[in-house]
Amino acid sequence: MIQLYHVHKRYPNGCDALSDVTMRVREGEFVFLTGPSGAGKSTLLHLLLVMERVTDGQILIGGRNIHVLRDASVPYLRRNIGVVFQDFRLIGRRTVFDNVAIALEIMGLTRKEVERRVGQLLDGLRLTHRAGAYPGDLSGGEQQRVAIARALVNEPAILLCDEPTGNLDPDLGHDIMNLLLDVNRRGTTVVVATHDAGLIERYGLRTLVLARGTLVEDRPRSGRLAPIERGPAAAVGPDPLATSTAATSAGAAAFADIAEEAP
Amino acid sequence: MKRGPRIGYVLRQSAQLVRGSPWLTAVSAVTIALALTLVGLFAMVLFNANHVLHDLGQSLSLSVYVKDTATQQDIATIETRLKQRHGVKALKTLTREQDRERNRKLLDKDLLEGLDESAIPGQPVIEVEIDADLASRGDVEELVTWTRAIQGVTSVEDVEFGAEKLRLLFAIVEIARTIGFVLSVVLLASAMFFVFSTIRLGVFSRRDEIEILSLVGATPGFVRVPFLVEGALQGLAGALVAMVLLGLLHLELRSLVRDVYMLNATWSLLPPSMVLWLLIGGPAVGLAASAMSVGRYLKV
Numbered sequence A: 001m002i003q004l005y006h007v008h009k010r011y012p013n014g015c016d017a018l019s020d021v022t023m024r025v026r027e028g029e030f031v032f033l034t035g036p037s038g039a040g041k042s043t044l045l046h047l048l049l050v051m052e053r054v055t056d057g058q059i060l061i062g063g064r065n066i067h068v069l070r071d072a073s074v075p076y077l078r079r080n081i082g083v084v085f086q087d088f089r090l091i092g093r094r095t096v097f098d099n100v101a102i103a104l105e106i107m108g109l110t111r112k113e114v115e116r117r118v119g120q121l122l123d124g125l126r127l128t129h130r131a132g133a134y135p136g137d138l139s140g141g142e143q144q145r146v147a148i149a150r151a152l153v154n155e156p157a158i159l160l161c162d163e164p165t166g167n168l169d170p171d172l173g174h175d176i177m178n179l180l181l182d183v184n185r186r187g188t189t190v191v192v193a194t195h196d197a198g199l200i201e202r203y204g205l206r207t208l209v210l211a212r213g214t215l216v217e218d219r220p221r222s223g224r225l226a227p228i229e230r231g232p233a234a235a236v237g238p239d240p241l242a243t244s245t246a247a248t249s250a251g252a253a254a255f256a257d258i259a260e261e262a263p
Numbered sequence B: 001m002k003r004g005p006r007i008g009y010v011l012r013q014s015a016q017l018v019r020g021s022p023w024l025t026a027v028s029a030v031t032i033a034l035a036l037t038l039v040g041l042f043a044m045v046l047f048n049a050n051h052v053l054h055d056l057g058q059s060l061s062l063s064v065y066v067k068d069t070a071t072q073q074d075i076a077t078i079e080t081r082l083k084q085r086h087g088v089k090a091l092k093t094l095t096r097e098q099d100r101e102r103n104r105k106l107l108d109k110d111l112l113e114g115l116d117e118s119a120i121p122g123q124p125v126i127e128v129e130i131d132a133d134l135a136s137r138g139d140v141e142e143l144v145t146w147t148r149a150i151q152g153v154t155s156v157e158d159v160e161f162g163a164e165k166l167r168l169l170f171a172i173v174e175i176a177r178t179i180g181f182v183l184s185v186v187l188l189a190s191a192m193f194f195v196f197s198t199i200r201l202g203v204f205s206r207r208d209e210i211e212i213l214s215l216v217g218a219t220p221g222f223v224r225v226p227f228l229v230e231g232a233l234q235g236l237a238g239a240l241v242a243m244v245l246l247g248l249l250h251l252e253l254r255s256l257v258r259d260v261y262m263l264n265a266t267w268s269l270l271p272p273s274m275v276l277w278l279l280i281g282g283p284a285v286g287l288a289a290s291a292m293s294v295g296r297y298l299k300v
């Protein structure tokens, strides 16, 4: 699903954020991306989103070489990749509902359809009572769930999360993790960037370790997957995606009709 | 699935933009309204001035005074010469006695009492009625040249023609047109500047939002459209205000023309096509200004 070949990223200021990174994430996999601060985790996610372009090397997503993607095609790539940013990036002047609705409105869905799907997802994430609130009035955990809702509402093939449990109390962190695992079980490829060693330890999932821009370790899934339990004060309801219409996302096929640059 | 944004979404976002800077939006709309009103007013005045000139041209008359010494033959030559011009509708030749008779009627009864018959002026004269198509100043100049030529004909004593008045009228219309054009351009430019600034402010205050939209997969068009619509709506609001102002001015002018100048004008003072022009022009001006602003400041 995601393939990197000898990827090198040098920022205009001369900083080499990534050098010679080769890795592969298969469709339906759940992968942790870890490493100390400044290791290049966010940079890697930004490259996948074409927020930045690689300096050297190739990146394939769903079999498409995003290096040769036309600017005009970038939006269509992004629609298939849900992202939860480290700082959430919610729109302050729009309500929770509208923040989540954006992901569907950009695709030109009818208002009715948007209301139905956003309503269901907010319901599942126990955010319905906050639908009319503005992000500034929400707690950190609530904001995080709104960001996740926006990333998931159009059922993307890939979900990228940058520090999804950062700044959250451990219970809330586990709720979020359970939600992400749920999403993954429905077929979505999930990449979680985190430097929370405890979290990685606990779930024993495949982990890619970056250090100063190079891939230093590819730790396979340990098999001893921690039982998925719900925190006592579960903020996230049982199976929030159960009401979602499409059970599984389109997978790699979703990227098939994104136009590449004409040679 | 290459679909644009839904109209509902665009209108909600544009309304949000208006709420974001209501005063600047209002100023933009009012400036557009003033600019359009001025353009409309000048259009109205010029349109009607052209009507007046056209009407004037249709009923022009000039008097060609013939010398006392002229023979019947000479008069016939002048008549032929006059008839050669296109648009000459009718010729009426008066003898000295007929002209005197005509003048007597024009003079005051009391004044005529003790007056000698020969004291009343009278001269052989050819009255010419012309239907000239006066579309421009050149047409008047051509007419003037023609009358001068007649003046040069032997046995023509003098040609009486209100050309100077016509020339003055045309000059006034031409000055009005130039001033109107310059003022309209200046006002329209400033109206566009206000719309441009309003949209720029909207773009700047929504930088984060614009970036986020693009990150979740919005096309540049999707991000831009609400700003463009906002500009067009400012233009539309301006056009509607301009229409009301012009309607009032129109009524005012009509009563002025009727009551003060006692002219019962048959032509329309506010051509219906102008309403259409305003409805297209307002939004077009707003759209053009916001497109410039978006093109310059909204990078996605």
Ligand SMILES: Nc1ncnc2c1ncn2[C@@H]1O[C@H](COP(=O)(O)OP(=O)(O)OP(=O)(O)O)[C@@H](O)[C@H]1O
Residues within 6 Å of the ligand: A011, A012, A013, A015, A016, A017, A035, A036, A037, A038, A039, A040, A041, A042, A043, A044, A195
């Ligand atoms: N836009 C940028 N311009 C220049 N240098 C940058 C830019 N973004 C990141 N860097 C540099 O690239 C390196 C990797 O940064 P990155 O944000 O990818 O690290 P990270 O692993 O996400 O760290 P953290 O855990 O703190 O989020 C750092 O040295 C950083 O200073």
Ligand SMILES: [Mg+2]
Residues within 6 Å of the ligand: A041, A042, A043, A086, A162
């Ligand atoms: Mg980071």
